[in-house]
Amino acid sequence: MCLIAIAWQQHPDYPLIVIANRDEFFDRPAAPAHWWPDPPGLLAGRDLRGGGTWLGVGRDGRFAALTNYRDPKQNRADARSRGDLVVRAATNDQSAAAFGAQVVAEREDYNPFNLLVSDGDALVAVESVTGQSHTLPPGVHTLSNHLLDTPWPKALAARRGLEAALRTEPDIDTLINILRDDRPAPDAALPDTGVPLAWERMLSSCFIRAPGYGTRCTSIVMRSATGQMRFVEARWHTDGSPDGRTDEQFDIA
Template sequence: MCLLTFQWQPDARVPLTIAANRDEFYARPTLPLHAWPEAGGGQIVAGQDQQGGGTWMGVHQPSGRLAALTNYRDPGHNRADAPSRGGIVTDFLQSPLGADKFAQALAARSDAFNAFNLLLFDGQQLVAFESRHRRHFAPQPGVWAVSNADFDTPWPKLVQLRRAFAEVLQAHQAAESPDISPALEAALWNLLADTCVADDADLPTTGVGLELERALSAAFVHLPHYGTRASTLLQHARSQVSVVERSFGAGGVEAPLGTVRLRLDFGG
């Protein structure tokens, strides 16, 4: 997951709404959103990185736990032998620990991984984790976003998506309905499909060179060998999660399986 925006309204009928893009190399084998074979204690519902075995965003049924991860862009400090960060998501989904306790325990071992950001929801508490600082915090109600830097770092695509996301949710009263309406879905797909790049003067400097910084400044990325592989919309209500995912291949072409829609019910 390389660009994620979310609305946190803990007292609303729908406390958590997410729109996100996952960027990855096209050659990295991936399974789309699906229910994984059950392992004692419940079932993970997520896409799956077949190389590392984990996922970038998933939900656990029947507990309703949710986690989503973005990588921190720092090519000069990445280690080729570091374990896959996608396993952190599955660890939380299957953990008995609450979000805060899990984040506390994770801080002690997060240096084993290349840098990342993590969003955790245990059904009651929402926690954001930044491995680079070994820091976790509870986001205040409102609209947030994270890409490949710390939470709410004002990269152009993050600022634009967060603002537009808030406007769309308000227009469609998304926090009032547990289902993603067709109109809301269409509006959010448009936001995630934006291929406009930022002006060079507004680009961050992350060590990948100007040409690549420019290409990665779009919400929807499509390079010859790397780009947006999945776009995901999710609404987490009190006893239900609605999730829709679109998968893409090289050049931003939608994958043959197209769109996957799932509705998960759990005790609330």
């Protein structure tokens, strides 16, 4: 993922609400969200090059998602696929805190990342760059390609949109549309992450359209207070038009 906003224990009916955009090159093959046969009990899309995923949920209600930390100078060709972390986070039986501590110890095996994992009782964020694992307090949190709650323009826009949506019964299309905003931020508000200015501009909006690259899908995860999980993945063509949708609802095991 490249942009995540998450409402943790902020809505009386839905203690976990996640909205997230995956931005990627369009020529990188991926399978739509589905129930994986191996490991079993994982609902997620699949990166067909690295074998892992960017966001997933388990039958037992676990949730995990990952963003890359944008710093081209730190990337190594021999690093393990970061998508494997999400698969492991969403399918293991450790507490979120214990798994977060384990990932901190392994972080040097991967290119820089941020990982979110919830076991239903806690929400944990792991930052490989700082080497820290945080158990997050109730609130609306955002994560893009920097540290947790870094106030990049698109993260702030996602936070405002999600906070507004929490005032009523959350609606799937309303949540998706929060992340369909493709307006770039003004130059004065752009971060400096080591990519050319033209790319900083294109990457500054919630919904990205760039040559050969852009928002491939928008994911919504809602865990209800009564023990149900809903997972929606809306996929997009290169021009931003719809390219199919997965909508799964299930009782948490």
